[in-house]
Amino acid sequence: MKIEEIVPGEAPAGGFRFLLAVARYNSVVTDRLLEGALGVFRSAGSEISAVSVVQVPGALELPFVVRKAVDSGSFEGVLALGCVIRGETGHYEAVVSGVTAGLGQINAAGTIPVVFGILTTDTLLQALDRVGGKAGHKGVEGAETLISMARLSRSLPGGGRT
Numbered sequence: 001m002k003i004e005e006i007v008p009g010e011a012p013a014g015g016f017r018f019l020l021a022v023a024r025y026n027s028v029v030t031d032r033l034l035e036g037a038l039g040v041f042r043s044a045g046s047e048i049s050a051v052s053v054v055q056v057p058g059a060l061e062l063p064f065v066v067r068k069a070v071d072s073g074s075f076e077g078v079l080a081l082g083c084v085i086r087g088e089t090g091h092y093e094a095v096v097s098g099v100t101a102g103l104g105q106i107n108a109a110g111t112i113p114v115v116f117g118i119l120t121t122d123t124l125l126q127a128l129d130r131v132g133g134k135a136g137h138k139g140v141e142g143a144e145t146l147i148s149m150a151r152l153s154r155s156l157p158g159g160g161r162t
Contacts, residue, residue: 015049016076016150019069023082025058029124032131033081033117036139044147059084059118060095063102070111077113077150079142086122096120113149117142 018041022034034053041051052075056065059082066078080103086092099118107114119138121127129135 015047016147017050017074018048018052018146018150019066019075019078020051020053021062021065021069021078021080022053022055023057023059023062023118024055026083026085026124026127029083029119029127029131030081032128032137033083033119033139033142036131036137037079037081037117037143040140040143040147047147058082058095059099060102062099062118063106066103066106066114070106070109070114075112076153077115077146079115079117079146081117081139081142083119083121083127085124085127092120113146113153115142115146115149 020034020037022030024030038051038053041048054065054069056062062080062082066080069075069078080099082099084092084095084099096118100116103114103116103118107116117138119127119130121130126135130138
């Protein structure tokens, strides 16, 4: 697994280290999710030590990479980004169920925050509306949620780095 560091750190030792796991499938949407999230991390300045990005083929592969990242102890949080658009077959339900259950189990373990940034839409237009269109920007929202949850995690008992 190649992890590319996007926001290398000059932050103090207390800065957060995050991983963004991004599905390549539906890249016209996921690239925009990633851009929005990275903009938030760049704006966070010294609070962020490093943001690394790893890409996987599709949304269903995200839980695997997220589990590896959590188990590594190298990150204070993970944002999973993907887009599943309903098609003419039942594949949509299988993918949405699989990625939701997988990421939910990892997050529920309580090791580090895992934020669900998977768009599940009926059409490409609906997805595009959620990456800077009339429905806001879910990449931005996901990054803001991750920072908030990482702060909260640190403030709770046992909330230091893993």
